Amino acid sequence: xxxxxxxxxxxKQQLLQKREQYLAGSKTVIQIGSATCENAAGAQQxxxxxxxxxxxxxxxxxxxxxxxxxxxxSQEPIVGVFVPDKFPFKYERVTVPKVQEIFQQHVxxxxxxxxxxxxxxxxxxxxxxxxxxxxxxxxxxLPTKWENIFNERLKTRGVAEGSVRSFHGGCLGLYSAxxxxxxxxxxxxxxxxxxxxxxEKELDKIIxxxxxxxxVYKPLLADIDPLxxxxxxxxxxxxxxxxxxxxxxxNSGIIDPxxxxxxxxxxxxxxLALVLEKNDPQAIIDEISKSGLRGRGGGGYPTGxxxxxxxxxxxxxxxxxxxxxxxxxxxxxxxxTLEGDPYSIxxxxxxxxxxxxxxxxxxxxxxxxxxxxxxxxxxxxxxxxVNLLGENILGSGYNFDLEIRLGAGAFVCGEETALMxxxxxxxxxxxxxxxxxxxxxxxGHPTVINNVETWANVPVIVRxxxxxxxxxxxxxxxxxxxxxxxxxxxxxxxVEVPMGTTLxxxxxxxxxxxxxxxTLKAVQTGGPSGGCIPAGLIDTPVDYDSLTQVxxxxxxxxxxxxxxxxCMVATAKFFLEFTQDESCGKCVPCREGTLRMLEIxxxxxxxxxxMEDLDKLERLGRLIKKTSLCGLxxxxxxxVLNALKYFREEFITxxxxxxxxxxxxxxxxxxxxxxxxxxxxxxxxRRCPVTCIKGTARKPHEIDxxxxxxxxxCFNVCKFEAVLKK
Amino acid sequence: MTTKTxxxxxxxxxxxxxxxxxxxxxxxYLMDILHKIQDKYGYLSEEHMYEVAQRLQVPxxxxxxxxTFYHFFRLQPRGKYAxxxxxxxxxxxxxxxxxxxxxxxxxxxxLGETTKDGMFSLENTxxxxxxxxxxxxxxxxxxYSRVTLQQVSELINRILNKDVEKTT
Numbered sequence: 001x002x003x004x005x006x007x008x009x010x011x012k013q014q015l016l017q018k019r020e021q022y023l024a025g026s027k028t029v030i031q032i033g034s035a036t037c038e039n040a041a042g043a044q045q046x047x048x049x050x051x052x053x054x055x056x057x058x059x060x061x062x063x064x065x066x067x068x069x070x071x072x073x074s075q076e077p078i079v080g081v082f083v084p085d086k087f088p089f090k091y092e093r094v095t096v097p098k099v100q101e102i103f104q105q106h107v108x109x110x111x112x113x114x115x116x117x118x119x120x121x122x123x124x125x126x127x128x129x130x131x132x133x134x135x136x137x138x139x140x141x142l143p144t145k146w147e148n149i150f151n152e153r154l155k156t157r158g159v160a161e162g163s164v165r166s167f168h169g170g171c172l173g174l175y176s177a178x179x180x181x182x183x184x185x186x187x188x189x190x191x192x193x194x195x196x197x198x199x200e201k202e203l204d205k206i207i208x209x210x211x212x213x214x215x216v217y218k219p220l221l222a223d224i225d226p227l228x229x230x231x232x233x234x235x236x237x238x239x240x241x242x243x244x245x246x247x248x249x250x251n252s253g254i255i256d257p258x259x260x261x262x263x264x265x266x267x268x269x270x271x272l273a274l275v276l277e278k279n280d281p282q283a284i285i286d287e288i289s290k291s292g293l294r295g296r297g298g299g300g301y302p303t304g305x306x307x308x309x310x311x312x313x314x315x316x317x318x319x320x321x322x323x324x325x326x327x328x329x330x331x332x333x334x335x336x337t338l339e340g341d342p343y344s345i346x347x348x349x350x351x352x353x354x355x356x357x358x359x360x361x362x363x364x365x366x367x368x369x370x371x372x373x374x375x376x377x378x379x380x381x382x383x384x385x386v387n388l389l390g391e392n393i394l395g396s397g398y399n400f401d402l403e404i405r406l407g408a409g410a411f412v413c414g415e416e417t418a419l420m421x422x423x424x425x426x427x428x429x430x431x432x433x434x435x436x437x438x439x440x441x442x443x444g445h446p447t448v449i450n451n452v453e454t455w456a457n458v459p460v461i462v463r464x465x466x467x468x469x470x471x472x473x474x475x476x477x478x479x480x481x482x483x484x485x486x487x488x489x490x491x492x493x494x495v496e497v498p499m500g501t502t503l504x505x506x507x508x509x510x511x512x513x514x515x516x517x518x519t520l521k522a523v524q525t526g527g528p529s530g531g532c533i534p535a536g537l538i539d540t541p542v543d544y545d546s547l548t549q550v551x552x553x554x555x556x557x558x559x560x561x562x563x564x565x566x567c568m569v570a571t572a573k574f575f576l577e578f579t580q581d582e583s584c585g586k587c588v589p590c591r592e593g594t595l596r597m598l599e600i601x602x603x604x605x606x607x608x609x610x611m612e613d614l615d616k617l618e619r620l621g622r623l624i625k626k627t628s629l630c631g632l633x634x635x636x637x638x639x640v641l642n643a644l645k646y647f648r649e650e651f652i653t654x655x656x657x658x659x660x661x662x663x664x665x666x667x668x669x670x671x672x673x674x675x676x677x678x679x680x681x682x683x684x685x686r687r688c689p690v691t692c693i694k695g696t697a698r699k700p701h702e703i704d705x706x707x708x709x710x711x712x713x714c715f716n717v718c719k720f721e722a723v724l725k726k
Numbered sequence: 727m728t729t730k731t732x733x734x735x736x737x738x739x740x741x742x743x744x745x746x747x748x749x750x751x752x753x754x755y756l757m758d759i760l761h762k763i764q765d766k767y768g769y770l771s772e773e774h775m776y777e778v779a780q781r782l783q784v785p786x787x788x789x790x791x792x793x794t795f796y797h798f799f800r801l802q803p804r805g806k807y808a809x810x811x812x813x814x815x816x817x818x819x820x821x822x823x824x825x826x827x828x829x830x831x832x833x834x835x836x837l838g839e840t841t842k843d844g845m846f847s848l849e850n851t852x853x854x855x856x857x858x859x860x861x862x863x864x865x866x867x868x869x870y871s872r873v874t875l876q877q878v879s880e881l882i883n884r885i886l887n888k889d890v891e892k893t894t
């Protein structure tokens with residue numbers, strides 16, 4: 001073993017020892033989410049309550065651990081109670097009163113609180129959980145088929161009904177298509193073992209041994225990758241999670257984001273130690289190129305090529321930058337990664353810096369993310385203390401410093417040239433490219449800018465190899481992509497799936513579909529630079545090229561689900577308002593053009609539009625796309641053009657009938673009270689948030705139209721159908 | 727206002743500017759300095775911007791240019807309770823525009839304004855990334871999730887009551 005690896009292992013041992021002392025042999029771990037979203041849902045109060053109860057109990061073998069968010073947003077705060085050899089129980093929407101129950105019943109007495117278990121609204125407690133997953137690229141056929149066979153077999157073999165619960169999950173990405181040899185993966189809880197088999201005979205052997213005799217059947221155990229197993233063994237029993245493949249989010253919900261030791265205990269910084277030991281920068285770039293990794297910020301530029309571009313210059317001063325200016329409204333994957341696993345970003349950047357010969361890096365983070373900033377600061381400081389950052393890292397003679405710079409709420413700063421001006425302390429206005437940042441970047445030096453998710457993938461590729469990574473995904477889009485699934489969806493949250501997964505799988509299999517009684521209308525991807533994909537195209541695979549073909553873009557990963565109550569004209573207008581407001585004003589097409597487009601949309605949503613307006617919108621939109629200076633302007637018309645392409649009828653209804661079919665456009669809606677039907681129950685007047693409904697008890701009421709904000713509350717609460725929506 | 731005696735920036739910020747001056751590309755720390763001032767005083771006053779220009783040795787026009795370019799920087803004092811309605815896509819889809827309207831009507835102020843008594847100011851914010859709990863409103867640092875229209879007046883009343891408790 002070389003000198004650098006020795007040094008690394010020495011540091012690792014020290015950190016792990018300290019961690020052991022800290023954990024002091026704790027057996028039970030109470031794990032509590034602690035990201036911005038978890039805190040907004042009350043995680044801090046929940047944690048304080050657990051701490052209070054733990055102290056009162058006097059128990060020393062229980063450890064309370066904070067983790068980042070697992071991405072199951074709508075059920076937060078999530079609390080996990082992990083006892084060795086027992087089910088990894090997770091509880092949803094935990095409140096302070098529920099903490100008492102969980103602590104008394106589960107932590108102290110070992111009886112799980114069934115009603116609160118995450119995503120399992122059932123009073124039945126199973127002995128075992130089984131998840132069938134595809135071993136290669138996404139297919140749900142094989143797992144579903146085997147799940148059915150398995151359940152039949154259990155019955156015929158006389159295994160008590162209701163004692164085993166089965167799921168079928170997504171893909172584990174262990175092999176490329178065909179290489180798995182028709183085998184299917186089968187994960188069994190609470191033993192947390194993975195079988196791989198392909199015949200009914202083999203399945204029978206597993207059932208006999210494992211489900212009847214209670215012994216693990218070793219001959220068919222699969223060699224599951226520890227990276228994937230780590231997440232699966234804690235979360236594989238939850239349908240929302242077991243269809244995901246977590247590479248970028250590999251540590252979110254597993255490690256304490258404020259503990260370097262915890263990161264190191266989970267293979268952290270191994271990849272950096274390895275490349276430092278080898279000391280072959282070109283080999284790193286080649287590996288990244290071979291992996292097929294493409295920029296996750298939206299552009300999809302091959303990362304390896306970008307790094308190669310940067311080393312062609314003779315300028316010895318070079319920089320790496322992490323673009324963490326996640327300005328796309330409706331996207332929160334980067335925040336979650338920064339808050340849940342800041343070390344991976346630092347790790348990736350250190351490797352990238354070594355590859356291109358940069359001695360300094362900048363993390364450009366949104367000022368709106370105070371917790372992410374705090375965690376990054378803490379992580380950088382911890383890394384500096386043990387010489388994983390700074391001068392002469394691990395005795396390699398290589399220096400790398402990392403500095404955080406705060407954005408200040410300018411969406412355009414996600415554009416790379418604007419971002420660099422902002423780091424330089426200037427107004428964040430983009431400039432023409434070329435020269436590209438890899439030639440002339442920060443202060444004129446070659447600079448590589450990658451997004452949070454891209455950086456987070458780097459250590460995985462270096463550690464597990466380009467071939468392994470390239471097995472996941474499609475031919476042209478490798479690896480996974482994280483999406484922030486939100487809007488009118490049952491299970492909102494973070495979803496990481498292999499490229500090539502269809503929208504249908506994401507929305508229905510993972511997201512649980514739209515709320516009962518509603519129908520899916522469209523899926524918005526790519527934020528203000530993307531577009532809405534209509535429900536009819538829901539079988540589109542999610543990769544860079546397929547999304548471009550249907551007129552949207554991958555973007556950074558925002559995915560907003562719209563249902564039949566959403567107005568596409570209003571949605572298009574919403575995005576244009578955003579880009580108009582965020583236009584930096586440097587070039588005319590973007591500054592003036594988007595304003596004119598917005599004016600037209602305002603006319604249409606107010607009922608003053610004409611049919612010519614639609615042609616005008618399209619002409620203007622095309623012009624702005626062609627002539628704008630930077631990506632912001634070049635993509636700003638997309639949401640409008642896309643809406644016109646797929647939902648033209650809705651625009652026409654607004655113009656010709658002066659009606660908004662969804663009643664979203666408030667200028668086209670009006671609420672009135674039918675004096676015949678109103679009995680004067682006063683309910684609407686009491687519920688009106690702006691108290692604009694007048695009337696005395698038992699007499700018909702009246703709405704003051706001048707003050708009405710058209711929220712529709714009166715319409716919703718009236719029990720006599722006396723409020724009319726017009 | 728060119729004499730040094732009128733300088734009023736807090737000594738911590740002054741010493742931060744001085745450490746910046748020791749570093750390479752000191753002018754690049756301008757935004758960090760402005761963030762610190764806003765954290766301390768709630769907004770960037772003309773006097774403070776002028777003082778930064780002097781101390782950091784950059785043109786006052788640059789400081790003003792940067793302060794006005796970025797949405798996050800406020801040039802007016804905020805109310806004691808700064809209400810901020812998230813206008814991200816998920817919040818919009820879940821009715822944030824109506825929540826904002828309700829705050830405007832309830833407080834009788836427009837977007838970016840402060841009530842006459844200096845108690846409340848109202849602004850909208852870019853996506854806070856709490857999309858799973860939309861619509862989201864923050865009041866000072868506290869985040870409120872799944873805000874309904876009825877809660878608007880409740881929230882304001884609760885704050886007013888608490889404020890009275892504190893001051894009496």
